[in-house]
Amino acid sequence: MSGQDYLEVxxxxxxxxxxxxxxxxDLTFLQGRLHFLIGPNGAGKTTLVDALTGLVExxxxxxxxxxxxxxxxxxxxxxxxxxxxxxxxxVFEKLSVLQNLDIAGGVHxxxxxxxxARRSVPDYxxxxxxxxxxxxxxHKPAGILAHGQKQWLEIGMLLVQDAKVMFxxxxxxxxxxxxxxxxxxxxxxxxxxxxxxxxxxxxxxxRTFADVVTVMHAGKVLTEGTVAExxxxxxxxxxxxxxxxxxxxxx
Numbered sequence: 001m002s003g004q005d006y007l008e009v010x011x012x013x014x015x016x017x018x019x020x021x022x023x024x025x026d027l028t029f030l031q032g033r034l035h036f037l038i039g040p041n042g043a044g045k046t047t048l049v050d051a052l053t054g055l056v057e058x059x060x061x062x063x064x065x066x067x068x069x070x071x072x073x074x075x076x077x078x079x080x081x082x083x084x085x086x087x088x089x090x091v092f093e094k095l096s097v098l099q100n101l102d103i104a105g106g107v108h109x110x111x112x113x114x115x116x117a118r119r120s121v122p123d124y125x126x127x128x129x130x131x132x133x134x135x136x137x138x139h140k141p142a143g144i145l146a147h148g149q150k151q152w153l154e155i156g157m158l159l160v161q162d163a164k165v166m167f168x169x170x171x172x173x174x175x176x177x178x179x180x181x182x183x184x185x186x187x188x189x190x191x192x193x194x195x196x197x198x199x200x201x202x203x204x205x206x207r208t209f210a211d212v213v214t215v216m217h218a219g220k221v222l223t224e225g226t227v228a229e230x231x232x233x234x235x236x237x238x239x240x241x242x243x244x245x246x247x248x249x250x251x
Contacts, residue, residue, distance in 0.1 A: 005031045007052070007165055007195055011060035012070075014044075014051050014219075021047045022058065023219040029165070031195045034187055036206050038199075038230075039216035045199045046087075048216070049167045053077055053084050064165065083163030087170045089150040093143030097134050097153060100142050101125045104157035124160055132156040132186065148179030152186060165195040172205040184209040 007029040014022035022044045029035050037045045051058035054074030062069040069077055091100050102125055129135040132152040137145065142153060151171050158166050171187075172180045180202070187196055187209065200206050206213060206227065213230045215222040217239050223230065230236055 005195075007062065007064045007069075009048075009052070009060070009062045012048070012051060012058050012062065013060055014047050014056055014058040021219050022051065025060075025216075025219075025221055027214060027221065027224075029195045029197050031164075032192050033196075033211040034191055034209055035195075035197045036200050036210040036213045037197060037216060038201070038203075038206060038213060039222070042218075043216040044219040045216055046169060047219075049084060049169065049197070049199065053082060053167065078161065078163075081162060081164040082167075083158035083161055083165070084167040085151070085154045085158070085169055085171065087173065089147075089154050091142040091145075091150055091153050091157070094141055096139050097129070097142055097145070098125065098138040100153060101128055101156055101160050105160035124162075128156040128159040131159060131190065133182070146179075148175045148183065151175070151183065155186065155190070159190065163194070166197070168196065168198045170199055170201060172200060172202045180205050181208075 009025060009027040009029075012022050012025040012027075013020060025044075025048060037048070039045055047056065050056040052062050052069050054069070054072060054077045058070050060070065064082070065080065067080055069080070069082065072080065092103065095103070098121065102122070105122065105125060126135075129138055132155055134145075134149060134152060134156065137149070142150065145153060155166070155168070155171075168187075172183055175183060184205065187198070190196070198210075210227055212224065213227055214224045215230060215233075215236050222239060223233050223236060225233070
């Protein structure tokens with residue numbers, strides 16, 4: 001594997017006033033797999049992603065493409081090809097879908113080019129519009145989009161940034177069953193060329209689309225495996241799912 005095929009996290013520790021929110025986590029995220037992070041609230045899932053995207057400080061190492069993300073600033077991490085979404089969609093609601101994508105794509109353009117008026121839509125923006133299924137809505141304000149469409153726009157904004165590693169925080173939250181299905185299909189389409197990590201609480205979504213699942217608990221990795229392996233793990237049932245395991249993972 002090349003350095004761009006995986007993100008390797010070793011002995012990651014994140015502390016807040018002496019409390020270890022992340023305590024010695026080892027993880028490897030591989031390109032081409034839909035990797036889901038699950039666990040109860042407070043398990044450390046979002047803090048883990050915050051550390052890998054430069055929003056909080058951490059110790060240990062996070063090697064990607066011969067670089068250590070833990071030694072880099074947030075803007076450097078973005079330029080290195082690491083992108084993320086948040087639990088609440090962060091789009092420019094008064095701007096059009098097209099304008100949102102064009103602004104996001106500017107992260108890799110020289111400043112002087114940002115000042116020039118666009119005479120045509122860049123090919124990479126057109127491709128992203130087609131991939132996320134919003135071509136027909138390109139001139140509509142992002143604020144009028146349905147909940148699921150805003151999430152797809154955010155994924156499109158990562159696509160035009162050419163993010164090779166994507167961290168998606170509860171992408172399916174609040175979606176209809178149809179939107180969840182379309183979102184999972186979208187992730188599968190873009191996954192082969194990328195490393196995609198999804199923080200998720202929707203067990204139906206996890207069961208349907210996850211290639212590998214990491215269960216976190218109290219700032220540590222409890223276990224990792226396929227959905228079937230996670231479902232059968234007594235430790236997961238005891239610590240995370242408890243009595244809800246049958247309902248959470250049943251068809």
